[in-house]
Amino acid sequence: MDTNHARLAPFHTERVVGGTTVVEVRGEIDVFTAQPLSARLDSLTAGSRPDVVLDLRPVIFIDCSGLRMLCRTRNRVLAQRGRLRLVTGDGCFLRILRAARLADVFEIHPDLPTALFGVVPQDEVSAAAG
Template sequence: MADNHTRSVAYHTTRTDHGTTVVTLHGELDLLAIPVLSTVLDSLTAGAEPDLVLDLGPVSFIDCSGLSLLCRVRSRVRSRIGRLRLVAPDGSFLRLLRCTGLVGAFELYPGLPEALAGKDLAGPASAAVA
């Protein structure tokens, strides 16, 4: 039997904007992508008071392992008295958070400029999704 497994394509870009580390995640956040992304995010959250923005806009799919990674990053950032912001421009990620009971667990923004400005829009964004 031929082994026709396709490998998910996930990659990231990292930059710093006025002391905030911005990581743009691309592709699928699934079981195959998590080991590499976990190493990167562990490194970025290893120091004291990490200030991290994860842009999920280019992410096409998130499974339970991807959601688990985001929760792990959140815990690491909080334990180091830091800040984690997620950019989720469409409602699909918010629906995922609602289904899993995590809707209030993350600081959510509709775009990168809002996340970098620090305007917390999680309340209105949460209310807008039915």
């Protein structure tokens, strides 16, 4: 494995916010990194009615392996009658989802507060009003 790739390998943090598991993924999601991340998401979605938010804003690259991992996670969550939300504001990532015909498959939010609570952050409300 090339040392530059190891530096950009995704890592993630997990926390629970009001019963929802928030997983922030950083780095690249590709053929080398999707499988370990998928295994972790499998364990997080194994229970009944999983509620998961994947914060993908810090992801700098995703390939078809990453898209497959997202689809697998979505299918596991739906099979358990749970909910999966993606957080991304990256236009490039959204274009990739549209090109793969996956944009309407996922629940996508521009920021974490909207994904978690369905509310627009106060600073955005103030900016829109002013």
